[in-house]
Amino acid sequence: MSNIKNQLITAASTTFSKYGYYKTAMEDIAKTAQKAKGSLYYHFGSKELLFEAVVLQELELLKTELTIVFEDQVSDTRVVLHNYMLKRMEVLRHAPNYQETLRPNFYEHYDFVDRVKQEMINWEVEQIVHLIQRGVQKHELELPGDHMVYAQVLVMLLQGLEPNFYLKGEYDRLESHFDSLITIITKGISK
Template identity: 35%
Template structure:
């Protein structure tokens, strides 16, 4: 029963490589099979279908992102600093996950696919995480009292806004500057003077 999970993991890793290089559409089950040294049909013993493989890959990546965020922010006590670090890490890590979004984003036929659902779920989690930071800031009397739920959602939307241009231009320098700008505006309106 342990073996099956490890093979699943192998498949996920192989699929991850292929999806990130070729996108969802251009990656075939045979590609994945070849890379795992298996027959194409064998994959269906571990996953119901191609979409399931893709979903597993995305979930895996998302968990990595979550872990990276937690790790990066966990030592920081100052909420402002933590927030800035959070956004920076999140943007930079996201740069590498963009492929997946891009891969399916361009298949806008059947809307509200499972990717949209996953994205929504992730956005919700993210808003919650950010809200916790904001709450901390308010509790420590470093942020002005505010509707943290609304503010968190706003921040998520702002990050999504930054995310999209990323697909077109991978200009990390420009991105960091934009983050800085947003953070500056944000803090000067947020921090108690």
């Protein structure tokens, strides 16, 4: 990606997170980026496409952070799974533009949100399936049946928590309990 596109995405991320998608105008982003508004349209075509790029950047950061967790070959599989859930919540806590996509009125009006989220879900499920298979092979986990189903349910569970954690401001109040709750989940699948 070009340096100018990166600058525009950074400026857009800052502006969208400050004002929200609906209250942000392309002029606001251009002003923050210190570029002409035409430059935004040249590189992205529309406000929606620019916002999509911003959300994709936040999800790429999430993938990068989670990849580090999933690549831990030394720790017990339950520890890696535990770390995955904690890291996922922590990274998304600092992804205000992704959080904006959790609002029902946003999700209903922009098709790209479903596509972008589905790509992330597919990636997460694949990583969790590999992790579960590794845990079963190492005799650390006992999960009979379809590992894909376990992975899908775990991701759905975590996604179900997102609106309350991030939109209703419950993250700070509940953060101190995450470790205990995740321990309960991981003990349930222990051998």
